[in-house]
Amino acid sequence: MRLKRHESLMSNLPTVPVWHQGNSARTTYRVAPQNIERVICHRLKNDIEQYLIRWRSEDKSRPLLSWHSLDVLAECLAHVQVYLSKVTSRLHVHDGVSTSETTSRSVSRKRKSPGAEPGSLWWGQPLNKEKHGLDVVISAISSSASERSSTPSSGIESSDVFNCSFEKRAGYLVAKPVKDLTKLSLPTRQMKDEAKNTPMTQAEHAIRQRFLEMLKESPGICLENNVDSTTPSLNFQFIDGYVFNEGVQPLGDEFVVGCEKPCKPHMGGNCGCEYTAKCACLEFAAVDEDTLARKGGQEHEEYQRLKEENGGMQPMTTPGLNPPKRFPYKKGVAGVPNTLQPFYLEQRFPIYECNLKCNCGPICKSRLVQKGRQVWLTIFKTPDRGWGVRTNENLIRGEFIDVYLGEVLTNGEAQRREERARKSGKDKASYLYALDKFIGDDPGLDENTCHVVDGEYMGNVTRFMNHSCEPNCRQYTVSLNKNDIWVYNVAFFAYRDIAMGEELTFDYLDQDEQEEDEVLRMRQEEALDPNNNEKKSCNCGASKCRGYLWT
């Protein structure tokens, strides 16, 4: 299923009551995240955590600031989480994705193709309070604000809603903002001091529960944090397909070409399209040069000529020839999963799978990535690189893990987002991935025009995968439409056998394996580079670590 952009969880929001004097019927208005500017303080009242909300000031019907308990803020926990992380980052040393380090100014961070109690593990969805009463009470902060206020009747305490006066209307107390009181006067020093000594465990718990609910959208993932009490950002939505942003349009189904005619179900011993000379889906797949050389003859000679003309690289097309192609996948037997052929694992040629227009049917061996993730994974907190992903099962070399998902952006929009992150002065983690594999195949497709996948706000488990200079996974181009060079899948496969519990990593710069002395030389060069303080240090810990995440 492909989600439409901005499909959100805004429906059924809880509401904030304006209290009825007789405490029975209520008039309500909604606490929607977009109505909140930010959370500015917290406190404990009757053993219940409350958060001081600064409302967006355009909305004149609301008081500017008011205290709320977490149940009222159930849909606004992302705001509480931002507040919580600010408060904690003031108190603690930052982790790997801290928000206070200096930001990279000129380095592009796009990747290239080619109350959590520490020690806990929470399951999302396996692959197979009583209400606190809404403690929103209305009163005035100062004499100037209360000039027009009636004294709150019993049950209503002072100092809970600020910058407003009260009117009794049809039995209701209605908050009216006071124009000349600025909201900058809050929180007071006293509030801040109280907050300093007030834990936020109820918020931490509520935030984690909300994230676990979100995880249900993505079965077979669990969450673990043995490091601190944080939870991954709630400003995130799990999706199961790309979400196309404005200006990005994938080719429609009418442009998808399948192996319609010659292929049929159960064509080969392993079922499917492995008779590569027939399968039209493999038109642009890697040529099987070994088999071609063995066959020899005119076709081989002509192919060699085309290859020479192409600077020694495999030519994209071979007009008039039909050389044998490399089939991407190897069938696993006796419970072993299908895997990517070693040739593709090493050589990084694009992989073309059969598609909805193909005649071969669902059990064709050329359908692997499109069937989705089959392995169980854990999102876990690392001590120095933010969140990461580890496998809950042993993986074999060539095993498919998952694809990278997110919003597909125009390059312009991706640059704007990068720029915004830089200007914010925060060392924000980067979730951008450029779809640049086919640059050069079309004059219109270059580094400035290729689309970019952004996994920051929408994505799947792979957006938590960290970088390593010596990774155990690699990313591959997998296309379900051989004619679309703009939009394709970025699929992660195990590059070696990986034991259960190991962290899954890939090289953000997608470099081929390097010799250790070459890496050391690079690292020394980087260290001498005067701009290197603009770069993000790499904490991968590998002996071949290049020192920095982005070059």
Ligand SMILES: C[S@@+](CC[C@H](N)C(=O)[O-])C[C@H]1O[C@@H](n2cnc3c(N)ncnc32)[C@H](O)[C@@H]1O
């Ligand atoms: C795609 S995100 C990976 C998930 C991320 N750790 C998180 O907590 O959401 C990329 C960001 O993770 C951090 N990161 C990933 N690999 C790292 C490494 N080897 N060393 C330091 N930070 C790393 C950097 O902040 C980077 O911008």
